[in-house]
Amino acid sequence: MIYCEGCGIQLQTEDEKRPGFIPPAALERDHKYCKRCFRIRHYNELSTVDHNPDIYLQILGQIADTDSLVVQIVDLFDIAGSWIPGIHRHIGNNPLLLFGNKIDLFPQSIKTGKLKEWMHSYASDLGVKPVDVVVGSAAKQEKLQEVRNAIERYRQGRDVYIVGVTNVGKSTFLNYLLEEPIITTSPYPGTTLDVIHIPLDDDRNIVDTPGIVKKNRLSEWISPKELGEVIPKSRLNPKVYQLNNGQTVFLAGLARFDYVEGQRQPFTCYFSNRLYLHRTKQEQADSFYEKHLSGLLQPPLDPNDLPALQKHRIVLRGSEKQDIVISGLGWIACGKERGVVDVYAPKGIEVTLRPSII
Ligand code: GDP
Structure with a gap:
């Protein structure tokens, strides 16, 4: 079986309308992308593929049966909105490391200690006790060494599951971990479609999961054309x-x-x-x-x-x-x-x- 290097979906050559389609000739290429990822990479456009929230919950649900470290990425710009509902029920007894992404949007004077404290208490109000909270920027590669170190410290030889709702920067972060951009990132929600495994150096894996689309975030309602005005790209000027x-x-x-x-x-x-x-x-x-x-x-x-x-x-x-x-x-x-x-x-x-x- 061959998987798309962009979103991890299983590739197929039969049905152009179904997710994972790759033209047979494109199978000869070194880097194989499904049609959708190919278009996002090269033309920056998005074709609509149905998301099935059940599949997402099924994948999340499997985490409870594993022995792993779960890294939940949240968008610091919208922590509550990008929180995965019921995360602690899905992951069972596995430890959770909370990673607040997009710190680059905050004023340079931001006290990250206060921000982390608030994230701890937000999680704790929801019945979640993260082993640690880290913040950084996947896109600007700020403070990522800290995030990497925390993953290494808490995983203790286990697999690492990366989870997050759409648009938190999960693909961008995985690209960094891979140090070679082979996962598609896009400004449109919902680009990562299926589970993707990245081998670690000790026979363990980093497992990416598809992002759930949360309809209570305004960013999920905006047309791709207008999203550029709503999702901040640079440090906020309050x-x-x-x-x-x-x-x-x-x-x-x-x-x-x-x-x-x-x-x-x-x-x-x-x-x-x-x-x-x-x-x-x-x-x-x-x-x-x-x-x-x-x-x-x-x-x-x-x-x-x-x-x-x-x-x-x-x-x-x-x-x-x-x-x-x-x-x-x-x-x-x-x-x-x-x-x-x-x-x-x-x-x-x-x-x-x-x-x-x-
Ligand atoms: P995913 O849906 O969680 O996989 O998110 P992507 O990695 O595709 O990123 C979603 C959007 O957030 C894209 O427009 C990224 O450029 C942007 N993004 C990702 N990481 C950061 C970050 O650290 N800072 C900022 N400002 N934007 C980011």
């Missing part, structure tokens, strides 16, 4: 708004927040630098949205692409800084004043409150 109550900030046409009640205070927006933000008066916000959606306020270019906006009322307790997170889009760090904020995000997208991480 934008600070000093808001009085009765003011609104639009996050392109994707979300909006209204400062409904409270003293004047700063709201620091951590979103992709390319995302268009617009401040206006709350009383004019509805008509502004109607008039400018898909014009000034875009993405989305086509409002039919997204579910309608739903209101989430958030009460800021005051005294300590808190972040309002819109899953897959970014977060707003609120000031220390008490207050009430209404966040509007597409229905089904997670909106959560956490202690400030920066």
Whole structure:
């Protein structure tokens, strides 16, 4: 059997419409990619292949029966949104190493200790006790030696399973581990399709698994064309708004927040630098949205692409800084004043409150 070097799927030459198709002539090549990976690599385009969440859960479920180290990669830009639901049930008694990827997006002044502490407590609230938490950047190759060392320290001669939802940078990280880019990475969610084994030097393997698509992340709803504006590629330049109550900030046409009640205070927006933000008066916000959606306020270019906006009322307790997170889009760090904020995000997208991480 031959497997695609990009996504690990078993290759087949019979049916062009099914996943894993490779034209018979392409089997002669040194590096063999399925048609889909070939196109992503060479033309940067994505053909739609159905994802079956059952297959993913089946693969995850098998981990419990192994003796291995599980490395869960989460996207630091969206930790809660990129968390694998019920991970501890899937992996049985195997130790879990938590790797927060995309640290390069954070301001250089970030205190990684605080971030790791918060990740520990987030995991612990979900009943998960990671053996350790590491952070780094797979794409910019920052702090990866630490991640590599942690894997080596905790695996103690066992196999390593790499798990994560789509778009956390799993393929990028595996490329680094391989030191030769043979796994396809793409800005589109859901590129890794099947399990892929990478041999380690002691007869053990690193096992890659397909990423589950979580529909409560906004990034999974955006068309590939618009994703470039939503998924940050470079260090975030936070934008600070000093808001009085009765003011609104639009996050392109994707979300909006209204400062409904409270003293004047700063709201620091951590979103992709390319995302268009617009401040206006709350009383004019509805008509502004109607008039400018898909014009000034875009993405989305086509409002039919997204579910309608739903209101989430958030009460800021005051005294300590808190972040309002819109899953897959970014977060707003609120000031220390008490207050009430209404966040509007597409229905089904997670909106959560956490202690400030920066
Ligand atoms: P996968 O679906 O988890 O395998 O994710 P990919 O490796 O295909 O990466 C998804 C997207 O995240 C791509 O656009 C990558 O360029 C980007 N990405 C991956 N690692 C990093 C990182 O360390 N920092 C940043 N800023 N982007 C990353």
